Amino acid sequence: MQVHNTCRHRGSQLCQESEGRLKARLITCPYHAWSYSLRGDLVRVPSKSLPDGFDKADHPLYRVALSVWRGFVFVNLAEDAAGSAQSSFDPASGDLGNWPLDTLVSGHVLRKVMNCNWKIFWENFNECLHCPGVHKDLSRLVPIYGRGLMSRHDDPEWTRHADNDAPEFSGGLRAGAETWSRDGQTHGPVFPGLTQAERIAGQTYATSLPSMFMVGHVDYVRTVRLVPLGPEQTELTAEWLFAPEALAATDIDNIVAFGTQVLEEDAAICEVNQKGLRSMRHTAGVLMPEEYELHGFHNWVRERHTGLSL
Numbered sequence: 533m534q535v536h537n538t539c540r541h542r543g544s545q546l547c548q549e550s551e552g553r554l555k556a557r558l559i560t561c562p563y564h565a566w567s568y569s570l571r572g573d574l575v576r577v578p579s580k581s582l583p584d585g586f587d588k589a590d591h592p593l594y595r596v597a598l599s600v601w602r603g604f605v606f607v608n609l610a611e612d613a614a615g616s617a618q619s620s621f622d623p624a625s626g627d628l629g630n631w632p633l634d635t636l637v638s639g640h641v642l643r644k645v646m647n648c649n650w651k652i653f654w655e656n657f658n659e660c661l662h663c664p665g666v667h668k669d670l671s672r673l674v675p676i677y678g679r680g681l682m683s684r685h686d687d688p689e690w691t692r693h694a695d696n697d698a699p700e701f702s703g704g705l706r707a708g709a710e711t712w713s714r715d716g717q718t719h720g721p722v723f724p725g726l727t728q729a730e731r732i733a734g735q736t737y738a739t740s741l742p743s744m745f746m747v748g749h750v751d752y753v754r755t756v757r758l759v760p761l762g763p764e765q766t767e768l769t770a771e772w773l774f775a776p777e778a779l780a781a782t783d784i785d786n787i788v789a790f791g792t793q794v795l796e797e798d799a800a801i802c803e804v805n806q807k808g809l810r811s812m813r814h815t816a817g818v819l820m821p822e823e824y825e826l827h828g829f830h831n832w833v834r835e836r837h838t839g840l841s842l
């Protein structure tokens with residue numbers, strides 16, 4: 533059973549532990565002791581009398597849709613959850629179909645509370661104009677990022693370099709580098725199912741707005757999950773996933789340190805962005821052409837609030 537942790541009486545939290553096993557066969561609210569079965573049905577209301585027409589069957593716990601997708605558990609909090617975990621990925625970003633996601637194991641977890649709204653983080657994720665200034669080491673590893681661009685076609689003059697396969701134009705990793713790590717080297721076997729293009733890309737993103745994205749590298753996968761804690765607070769959980777044999781044999785510090793640095797750099801500048809937005813004069817910014825993905829993101833948010841896009 534998957535349910536919201538919220539009582540149907542006056543909405544108290546039911547369970548205060550974040551993990552563990554229930555000690556009884558009923559879930560009893562700590563406030564006025566309404567009790568629910570493990571299926572979420574309301575079975576006991578201790579009031580001396582009940583309102584006219586009150587039917588316990590009308591007040592089960594709010595159910596949550598859950599699906600298991602290639603080793604990941606996806607929860608959908610919508611009242612009428614439609615679609616599948618697979619369909620939650622942005623088709624433009626892909627779904628890491630050639631990575632053996634369901635066999636990977638966790639090598640490292642980073643949890644961090646960022647003092648910014650969740651949308652600030654996604655805006656940052658959607659552009660690389662900040663890369664030359666904010667991500668010095670990443671810009672050396674992915675030279676096109678050092679030009680403030682995400683891919684070849686972001687350069688208005690890209691046709692002049694259309695035949696140039698140097699990574700500052702094509703978007704791959706610097707010469708000699710294979711993956712995102714401090715030394716640019718892999719630290720375990722390369723996943724066998726990747727295409728040549730996926731191997732030389734250096735990083736392949738799979739985005740599931742608004743709560744997570746994954747990055748596939750040739751020897752590991754990194755997931756980043758976001759949970760808003762408040763208007764100016766977002767919890768970020770990053771996880772590094774490896775093939776079991778790689779994790780047993782590999783020193784992953786070189787890999788973890790690099791990704792951690794990039795995330796810390798992003799988190800720090802997102803907090804600076806959030807502070808600046810507190811100005812009472814600032815109502816809207818202006819997007820540069822390189823920020824076209826932000827426009828898409830803004831439309832995504834707008835559509836969900838108003839049904840309209842621009």
Ligand code: FES
Nearest residue numbers: 539541542561564
């Ligand atoms: S809020 Fe749960 S029993 Fe009253």
Ligand SMILES: [Fe+2]
Nearest residue numbers: 656662667798
């Ligand atoms: Fe960044």
